[in-house]
Amino acid sequence: MANDQIASQDLPPWSREEFEAKLREKGKGYHIYHPIHVLMYEGKLSQAQMQAWVANRYYYQIAIPQKDAAILSNCPDRELRRGWIQRIFDHDGSGHISEGGEGGIEAWIHLGHAVGLTREEIMSLKLVAPGTRFAVDAYINFAKQRPWQESVCSSLTELFAPHIHQQRIDSWPDMYPWINAEGMQYFKNRLTQARRDVEQGLAVTLDYFGRSRELQMRALEILQFKLDVLWVMADAIMLQSTDVKVEGRDYLRQPVMDVS
């Protein structure tokens, strides 16, 4: 590893276009390829499995504004903050669901209703797997503890998100006709938002990390960290809700003693 770093220090930085291409290439590790998302795309998730996904993913949704506030809290650049603050409005909202104005968290609760969860079930976080908590908390702690440019870079999985949102909008009405249109609103909103957001995040990343090969390598490492967060969440949801065999035997879920 020390040798790798010395080697990358000696190399000239990639051009802006090459660097962006390297970042986009990391999309091959995006959670769209995870078994739980493949099953989802193929229309093979049961209602209970879809509920597990929505309930776990809710923990990610509520973490996003705190993650973005952590970035603002570390960032002395007013121009960056003026743009970035929009993300908090996008998730926390202020207006009507029809305009996406109630915000992403509320839209996600509507998706929860559409798959048969009550607001109380979703908001209690009782259905959130420990692996989901640890992965999402790692993302928030990263944003709290690292320089803001690194946290901005970690948001770049947004590069790959519009594709997965569009895929759901296209395939779910056929695959999961029991999910109503209101449940799909989150993905429709994010389609526009993620495309706009990624412009700012990508510009910061290409500028800041583009100054040396070593920084460019660091940016790829950070993007991998965020890909890992999403993949480990998908692992946790899979282990919680699907039929898993380990070396031919049923996977045992942790026996949790409720001693209340």
Place this chain on the structure above:
Amino acid sequence: MANDQIASQDLPPWSREEFEAKLREKGKGYHIYHPIHVLMYEGKLSQAQMQAWVANRYYYQIAIPQKDAAILSNCPDRELRRGWIQRIFDHDGSGHISEGGEGGIEAWIHLGHAVGLTREEIMSLKLVAPGTRFAVDAYINFAKQRPWQESVCSSLTELFAPHIHQQRIDSWPDMYPWINAEGMQYFKNRLTQARRDVEQGLAVTLDYFGRSRELQMRALEILQFKLDVLWVMADAIMLQSTDVKVEGRDYLRQPVMDVS
């Protein structure tokens, strides 16, 4: 959940003996029952799988002194610190391996050698799964961010550890005869250390959380969090190294693009 809390506030605290019994009952969710540990106990792990376990678990070993230092850093009680500091010596060491004096981290590296890993492979952390990192980091962050009494309580999975260490000492020479005696030293050391450590941690927990039913419930919740840390680590090692089928299909491991 709000209702549960109101209910537990109205109840008298369990007696010291009842409370300890409730804590010990949580052992039913200890990772000894996780599929990867069951396979290990049954002698069914391959050398590669044993390597994955040792390499991942190393990340936990090196986190422990930082976790214990975080507890010291939050603790104004000199008496507690005088006892607790021994844990840092136990892991970081100072003397000879034959007396356990080189410390737990070094003993773990010897276990790594015994299963065929080099010191460099272990220390590079290249074999550590992201799920392991997120779980272990959650434990360190807990110790940094929570009151020291809560962090002390979170260490109480030690209540259940001597059994698993003894089981390995008894069964591995038959099950895994290729692991040499030096590789087993870690477990032999911990057998004594964990029994001594747990006395201090248990006394603090029974005193501090014993004052009300609500605090006792909180202690059980904290112990569950730590059980979750260990279980999610085991999940990550299992997904990294065993044959896993999801709804009948091979589990796909994340394609990681190495763009260096």
